[in-house]
Amino acid sequence: xxxxxxxxxxxxxxxxxxxxxxxxxxxxxxxxxxxxxxxxxxxxxxxxxxxxxxxxxxxxxxxxxxxxxxxxxxxxxxxxxxxxxxxxxxxxxxxxxxxxxxxxxxxxxxxxxxxxxxxxxxxxxxxxxxxxxxxxxxxxxxxxxxxxxxxxxxxxxxxxxxxxxxxxxxxxxxxxxxxxxxxxxxxxxxxxxxxxxxxxxxxxxxxxxxxxxxxxxxxxxxxxxxxxxxxxxxxxxxxxxxxxxxxxxxxxxxxxxxxxxxxxxxxxxxxxxxxxxxxxxxxxxxxxxxxxxxxxxxxxxxxxxxxxxxxxxxxxxxxxxxxxxxxxxxxxxxxxxxxxxxxxxxxxxxxxxxxxxxxxxxxxxxxxxxxxxxxxxxxxxxxxxxxxxxxxxxxxxxxxxxxxxxxxxxxxxxxxxxxxxxxxxxxxxxxxxxxxxxxxxxxxxxxxxxxxxxxxxxxxxxxxxxxxxxxxxxxxxxxxxxxxxxxxxxxxxxxxxxxxxxxxxxxxxxxxxxxxxxxxxxxxxxxxxxxxxxxxxxxxxxxxxxxxxxxxxxxxxxxxxxxxxxxxxxxxxxxxxxxxxxxxxxxxxxxxxxxxxxxxxxxxxxxxxxxxxxxxxxxxxxxxxxxxxxxxxxxxxxxxxxxxxxxxxxxxxxxxxxxxxxxxxxxxxxxxxxxxxxxxx
Numbered sequence: 001x002x003x004x005x006x007x008x009x010x011x012x013x014x015x016x017x018x019x020x021x022x023x024x025x026x027x028x029x030x031x032x033x034x035x036x037x038x039x040x041x042x043x044x045x046x047x048x049x050x051x052x053x054x055x056x057x058x059x060x061x062x063x064x065x066x067x068x069x070x071x072x073x074x075x076x077x078x079x080x081x082x083x084x085x086x087x088x089x090x091x092x093x094x095x096x097x098x099x100x101x102x103x104x105x106x107x108x109x110x111x112x113x114x115x116x117x118x119x120x121x122x123x124x125x126x127x128x129x130x131x132x133x134x135x136x137x138x139x140x141x142x143x144x145x146x147x148x149x150x151x152x153x154x155x156x157x158x159x160x161x162x163x164x165x166x167x168x169x170x171x172x173x174x175x176x177x178x179x180x181x182x183x184x185x186x187x188x189x190x191x192x193x194x195x196x197x198x199x200x201x202x203x204x205x206x207x208x209x210x211x212x213x214x215x216x217x218x219x220x221x222x223x224x225x226x227x228x229x230x231x232x233x234x235x236x237x238x239x240x241x242x243x244x245x246x247x248x249x250x251x252x253x254x255x256x257x258x259x260x261x262x263x264x265x266x267x268x269x270x271x272x273x274x275x276x277x278x279x280x281x282x283x284x285x286x287x288x289x290x291x292x293x294x295x296x297x298x299x300x301x302x303x304x305x306x307x308x309x310x311x312x313x314x315x316x317x318x319x320x321x322x323x324x325x326x327x328x329x330x331x332x333x334x335x336x337x338x339x340x341x342x343x344x345x346x347x348x349x350x351x352x353x354x355x356x357x358x359x360x361x362x363x364x365x366x367x368x369x370x371x372x373x374x375x376x377x378x379x380x381x382x383x384x385x386x387x388x389x390x391x392x393x394x395x396x397x398x399x400x401x402x403x404x405x406x407x408x409x410x411x412x413x414x415x416x417x418x419x420x421x422x423x424x425x426x427x428x429x430x431x432x433x434x435x436x437x438x439x440x441x442x443x444x445x446x447x448x449x450x451x452x453x454x455x456x457x458x459x460x461x462x463x464x465x466x467x468x469x470x471x472x473x474x475x476x477x478x479x480x481x482x483x484x485x486x487x488x489x490x491x492x493x494x495x496x497x498x499x500x501x502x503x504x505x506x507x508x509x510x511x512x513x514x515x516x517x518x519x520x521x522x523x524x525x526x527x528x529x530x531x532x533x534x535x536x537x538x539x540x541x542x543x544x545x546x547x548x549x550x551x552x553x554x555x556x557x558x559x560x561x562x563x564x565x566x567x568x569x570x571x572x573x574x575x576x577x578x579x580x581x582x583x584x585x586x587x588x589x590x591x592x593x594x595x596x597x598x599x600x601x602x603x604x605x606x607x608x609x610x611x612x613x614x615x616x617x618x619x620x621x622x623x624x625x626x627x628x629x630x631x632x633x634x635x636x637x638x639x640x641x642x643x644x645x646x647x648x649x650x651x652x653x654x655x656x657x658x659x660x661x662x663x664x665x666x667x668x669x670x671x672x673x674x675x676x677x678x679x680x681x
Contacts, residue, residue: 025057025070033057033071041080048153052078055151059186064142073145079153088153089172092179093495095146101451103134108447108457114204115459117439121208130200136189147183154180158327159341159648166648174647175494182496187324194317199607202310206607207442209233210276211261213240217283217290224254229463230278233265234601235443236461239470242383243393248371259378260284262601266578268307268571273299305567307606308574312567314609315559332556335610340502340617341648342661347613348553350620351546353663355585360543362674363536364590377596380544380586385537387518387530396469399521407462410475411437417479420520421513422634434490435482437475444474446510448485448499456482456489473517480513481506487642497645501652503611507618508625509638515626529680532673538626539670542619545612547585551578551599552612574600621653623666628657 030053037049053074060070079085110132112118113125141147154176157165162177169177213228231237241258244251261284264270271289274282280299281290289299318331328334336344354360367382368375391399404410410417414435418428434449440459447457460475462468467475484506489498500506515534518524554577559565562573578600587594604611629637641656650660659665 023057023060024062024064025060025067029067029070030054030057033074036071036075037078040075041078045078045080049078051155052152055156055180055184056148059142059151059183060148064145064148073148074152077145077149077152085153086172088149089176089179092150093175096182097451097495099134099137101449101454103132103137104447104450105454107132107134111200114200114207115438115441115445117441117461121204126200126204129204130193130197132193132196135192135196138183138187138192139189141183142186147186150179150183156180156184159337159343162341162648163650166651167654169647169651171493171497174645175496178496178646185325187321191317191320191324194320198310198313198317202314202607203442205306205310206603207232208276209603211237211274212278213258215274215278215281216257216261217281218253218257219283219286223281224257232443232461232603234262234603235474236470237262238381238601239473241378241381243470245383246392248373248384252373252376255378256376257284259376259598262598263596265307266597266600267575268303268305270303271300272303273301275303305571308567308570310606311555311559311574311609312565312570315556318609319563330560331610332553332560336613340504340614342502342617344553347617348550350661350663351550351613351616354539354543354546354616354620354667355550357667357670359539359667359670359674360585360589363540363543363670366536366674366677367540368591375590375592377582377586377590377592377598379590379592380540380547380598382540383537385533385540387523387533391523393469396521399523400467400469400472403521404467404472406466407437407439407460410467410472414479417520418483418635421516423638424635427635427639431483431486434486435479444471444478446478446481446485448482449489452490456485458482472521473514476517476520477510477514480510483513483638484509484642487639488645491639491643492645493643494645497647499646500642500644501646501649502614504614504617504621505649505652507614508621509642511618511622512626512629512638515622529677532676535666535669535673536677538619538623539666539673542616542623542666545619546616547581548599548602549613549616551581552602552605552610554581555605556610574605617661620663620666621661623669624653624657624659624662627665627669 033053034046034050037053038046041049056074057070064070065073079088108115111129113121114129138147157177157180210230210232212230213225214223216225216228217223229236229240231240237258241255244255248255261270264284264287269287270284271282271287273280273289279291280296282288283290287300289296291299315331321334322329322331325334328338332344336342336347340347364375367379367384370384371379371382404413414432414437415425415428418431419425423431434455436455436457438457438459440461442459442461444460446459449456458475458478458481460467460471460478462471484500488500489495492498500509515538524530551574555570555574558573558577559570562569565573575597578597579595581599582596583594586592586596586599602612625641641652644652644655647655653659653661
């Protein structure tokens with residue numbers, strides 16, 4: 001997962017906001033200024049003059065100066081000739097790299113005690129992590145008029161405007177657009193500070209939400225995981241369910257028990273005392289707590305809807321930001337139209353196209369046959385199509401420990417890992433020298449650098465005994481992020497284009513790396529139909545997370561329709577929405593029980609608001625890229641794609657694989673894979 005608490009300084013606000021009737025600069029002043037500049041610089045500049053003057057006027061406030069000051073500013077700082085405009089672009093690039101780079105480096109350092117496994121947290125850690133001196137940087141840019149110079153001279157085109165131009169813009173033109181967009185929304189520093197605080201507190205809540213499997217018990221008193229690990233919710237719990245598929249008959253009861261743990265968390269029925277505690281035993285089925293072998297009813301008080309309080313905190317701070325974003329007046333519109341540059345309606349249509357395709361029932365039938373039983377709700381995480389499904393967890397852990405005895409060992413082996421993936425020795429050394437590896441407190445994440453003198457940071461969770469397969473698998477995912485982040489920063493032609501179109505694209509690269517984890521370990525599939533199984537695995541993962549993302553989107557719509565809702569009401573709504581999506585797209589397809597709330601377990605809903613749609617989008621993009629990579633040199637193609645940078649999604653996809661974003665390749669391949677497996681019975 002890409003860490004979203006750090007949003008690049010110059011990517012943070014790219015939605016041009018016209019304040020309409022609240023504008024301090026009125027239409028007559030705008031027209032007068034345009035006429036003055038057109039007369040001074042010629043009619044050939046009129047189109048640029050009109051856009052620039054209107055962009056400045058939309059965000060000019062009374063405290064920025066009088067009407068005369070506005071006209072004088074526009075007259076003094078409009079740049080009519082291309083050569084000087086190029087110099088200005090270069091100056092802004094230097095400024096952005098310096099400011100963004102140091103913000104990333106500083107914030108990473110301030111967050112280390114809560115992001116990294118550095119021992120027990122103290123209350124001070126959360127306060128330090130909430131400190132971001134750059135929260136006022138954008139407002140300072142307006143006060144100094146630097147932001148207004150950018151708005152006056154560079155176009156802040158919206159997503160809709162760019163749709164018709166995206167395929168024809170030059171690299172320099174793209175950089176100019178991203179520069180204009182950088183200042184097209186003006187959020188006060190105190191409001192941005194509130195958002196930072198909400199993100200830090202929600203992230204810290206999730207990073208410390210662990211369940212000790214060794215302390216779980218059944219109603220009979222049996223302890224099903226006597227040496228079980230401490231697992232973070234949801235990642236660790238979900239991945240342990242996956243790991244147990246190597247012996248599905250023997251492990252069914254254990255998988256059902258973890259499912260019950262998840263349900264208790266979603267419903268907030270989990271006893272507060274159980275969370276992150278290794279001191280007491282818990283029977284999730286009866287929901288009873290035991291200490292020293294005896295019932296401890298005084299420790300059975302449930303968690304008080306803290307999970308949903310954090311979602312409400314996100315909503316409240318985003319509602320404040322809404323007032324400064326009249327063009328994109330909701331958090332959803334900012335996330336989809338502004339950050340992803342893919343309309344919410346299109347994303348929903350892509351998700352539903354996966355969920356509604358009849359091939360889902362055929363894949364579910366194959367899973368039922370392979371398991372030899374009726375499907376359970378947790379089978380949305382069926383892992384038996386993967387080659388690793390043929391290996392037990394102990395085998396995989398041993399294999400990992402043979403290669404990487406520790407996190408330091410993984411860091412040292414990075415060049416060899418990258419070469420095994422298909423990068424040349426020179427490129428592998430280049431990448432490894434710019435990637436740092438850290439022990440994560442949470443499940444794992446990647447934090448890219450913001451300047452070319454810094455490194456990307458790969459974080460994964462490593463138990464005290466050394467790296468295990470779960471940590472390695474996550475590390476491979478985060479390696480994909482850091483490789484993309486390094487290529488798209490260090491090898492980009494314009495720093496304003498560093499990165500990828502949106503988070504879904506870096507997730508796609510991360511999935512591609514994660515999918516090759518067994519190749520790095522030297523393990524191969526034991527089944528003749530391995531390619532068909534890979535397709536089915538990708539489809540089933542995409543189908544699972546598509547429903548999760550849809551729940552996330554529907555919850556945010558509900559929040560806007562029910563302002564003033566309490567945490568209790570939100571909990572009831574989330575559970576109801578999750579059950580509705582389940583009953584529509586999962587229960588009938590899997591022929592399993594109705595009313596499961598399992599789709600609401602993902603911790604992203606709490607810590608990273610509306611991040612979840614990037615995962616199914618990432619899988620869809622990954623599949624299209626994967627088909628292309630099957631015919632090409634892996635290392636060279638990954639680099640070629642990444643250095644396209646932060647252009648629009650459709651333009652990036654056309655440049656990468658020659659086709660736009662679509663679920664058709666995945667669905668067609670899934671149908672072919674199903675037919676192939678039917679023939680090879």
